[in-house]
Amino acid sequence: MINDKNSQKIADFIKNWARKHSIWVLAYGTGCGAIEIPPTMTSRYDAERLGVRGAATPRQADVLLITGYLTTKTLKRVIRVYEQMQDPKYVIGFGSCTINGGMYYDSYNTIKVLDKYLPVDVYINGCMPRPEAVLAGFGKLQQLIAEGKANGAQKYKDDHEYYRGNLRKIIGNKYEMPLYNW
Amino acid sequence: MKEIKADLISKIKASFDNVTEKDYDGNRLDFHVETRIIPQILTYLKVNLGYIHLSHISCVDWLEDGEFEIVYIVWSPEDKLKVFIKTRIDRETGVLPNIDMIWRQANTYERELKEMFGIEVDGLVAADEFLLEDWEGLPPMRRDFDTEAYADETFWHRPGREDAMDVREAIIERSREEIPDFAKKYSR
Numbered sequence: 001m002i003n004d005k006n007s008q009k010i011a012d013f014i015k016n017w018a019r020k021h022s023i024w025v026l027a028y029g030t031g032c033g034a035i036e037i038p039p040t041m042t043s044r045y046d047a048e049r050l051g052v053r054g055a056a057t058p059r060q061a062d063v064l065l066i067t068g069y070l071t072t073k074t075l076k077r078v079i080r081v082y083e084q085m086q087d088p089k090y091v092i093g094f095g096s097c098t099i100n101g102g103m104y105y106d107s108y109n110t111i112k113v114l115d116k117y118l119p120v121d122v123y124i125n126g127c128m129p130r131p132e133a134v135l136a137g138f139g140k141l142q143q144l145i146a147e148g149k150a151n152g153a154q155k156y157k158d159d160h161e162y163y164r165g166n167l168r169k170i171i172g173n174k175y176e177m178p179l180y181n182w
Numbered sequence: 183m184k185e186i187k188a189d190l191i192s193k194i195k196a197s198f199d200n201v202t203e204k205d206y207d208g209n210r211l212d213f214h215v216e217t218r219i220i221p222q223i224l225t226y227l228k229v230n231l232g233y234i235h236l237s238h239i240s241c242v243d244w245l246e247d248g249e250f251e252i253v254y255i256v257w258s259p260e261d262k263l264k265v266f267i268k269t270r271i272d273r274e275t276g277v278l279p280n281i282d283m284i285w286r287q288a289n290t291y292e293r294e295l296k297e298m299f300g301i302e303v304d305g306l307v308a309a310d311e312f313l314l315e316d317w318e319g320l321p322p323m324r325r326d327f328d329t330e331a332y333a334d335e336t337f338w339h340r341p342g343r344e345d346a347m348d349v350r351e352a353i354i355e356r357s358r359e360e361i362p363d364f365a366k367k368y369s370r
Contacts, residue, residue, distance in 0.1 A: 073315050100340040106330035108322045109314070113338045170336065174316045 026061035031068020069097035119152030239291035298323035
């Protein structure tokens, strides 16, 4: 019965509906943008009314927020964290730095285009994005999840060689990265 | 403040040769000294004159002169005076005396100088990697390191910001200021 097209549709709808209302965000701040997270989570903007909450460890989290610039040194850790997260998982690029480098476009030490290394589902523009913009970004992510279009994790599995190759080009061959096994 | 400064200048000049001072408004006083007397003058300031707090060790790259200027900033909680001890070393062959026996925390700054400017420090403890991981090539804070060319070569750029203007050019257009000759080389 599960192979029946219509019942699969209904199962997907219920699954996505449940997922979109329970988004656990990993408490991991990479750049200056992490300072916008406390006001988003606390009483004034209260993201929890939308089902957005903080999670303590990667294995409990659904969303990885890349809050601002990523140095090459942090990039290695972020990718390890992303690979430790369990399905379903989503990535939100937060701030101009993740989109095109922002004010660090000529820095020797920060990456410029995040989606070369991680599959980004939603970008939030701004330097810094205000909590309203962050909530709008979460709203967009919820919409994508409901439509079944937030499939970054699947993209990461399919194009794993591509993402790992880009990472290798940046960090060189000296640094050991563990293999990604599902 | 004036009496404190005059007193300090006379004490320093009585104890050390080849010292030139520069006075600033407020609680700042500069001394230009020779590199070899750096440990002595800092010890003297710390032990005898009460400049017990090392605020910072900084570096200025004087590329045109082929020299690095190292700036030690010390602070006295009694005099409420910041003293800048400045010294110049050769860019390629200069060696800096180690001062971590005076302040242990100086080691952190010296390691950073070593990594970011490539300055050799005499007898530096833990002289290996500090902040950068697996860095090869020219130290990144040197002025002859072209950070934009390095970024272009190493990272991908998202197209769409090629028409971004250099800040210097925008300033020139607005206020008709001249770029000095030495800076033209580094201007886009």
